Amino acid sequence: MKIMILILIAYLLGSIPTGLWIGNSIYKINLRDHGSGNTGTTNTFRILGWKAGTVTLVIDVLKGTLATLLPAWLGLESSWPxxxxxxxxxxxxxxxxAQFRGGKAVATSAGVLLGFAPAFLFFLLLIFGIMLYLYSMISLASVTAAAVALLGIAVFPALNFLLYDYNGLFSLIIVCVASIIIFRHKENIQRILKKEENTVPFGLNLSHQNKE
Known part of the structure; x- marks a missing residue:
């Protein structure tokens, strides 16, 4: 019963559509009608500005971290967190x-890793930052970090680097999360291939996408 309650709490925490609620309540703007139509951090930054975007990012990360730490606080160990x-x-x-139409899983996934495997998260953030600087695309940086996470669970334990043993459940969830992130970015990938993806106003934009 305790596990089922925690699962429900975690799902409800994750379901808080931060950017959508901030846009509707404070800015009187429905994010679904602007930009990419997505309610996640990137579109919130783009449409509502850095203040709303930062708040959305922090809350979306904390949703994952809090859900991960709750089981540990209640004495559930092993892989339950x-x-x-x-x-x-x-x-x-x-x-x-939000009618089951949410974000692309990046921020909350980072929050889960922050609570469970912070060193692995910081490595992926480094990859994300490098790709963002080189190509000026949050979408490409996110997809690349997800792909590197897949590679990491296969290689790092053998190298005794960041991950020190093969954890079947951790690997399975990383595969599921990375697959969700990549799938949710399928339209972005198509725009990247056409060189039509939105870019941030910094970085090298090495693939020469059309800037927004």
Whole structure:
């Protein structure tokens, strides 16, 4: 019963559509009608500005971290924190409070890793930052970090680097989360191939996308 309650709490936490609620309540702007139509951090930054974007980012990350830490605080050890955290990611991606149309899982996934494997997260953030600087695309940086995470769970334990043993459940959830992130960015990938993807106003833009 305790596990089921925590799963429900994690899903409901993840389902909080931060950017959508901030836009509707404070700015009187529905994010679904602007930019990419997505309610996640990137579109919030683009449409509502850096203040709203920063708040959205912090809350979306904390949703994953809180869901991951709750089981540990209640004495549930082993891999339960990771399992519970995964349901926050599902909630963020398919939120009950927003007609099951949510974000692209990046921020809340980072929050789960922050609570369960922070060193691995910081490595992925480094990859994200490098790709963002080189190509000026949050979408490409996100997809690349997801792909590197897949490579990491396969290679790092053998190298005794950041991940020190093969954890089957951790690997399974990383595969699921990375797949969700890549799938949710399929339209971005298509625009990248056409050199029509939106870019941020910094970085090298090495693939020469059309800037927004």
């Amino acid at each position: 990771l399992v519970i955290g995964f349901f926050a990611i599902i909630g963020h991606t398919y939120p009950i409070f």
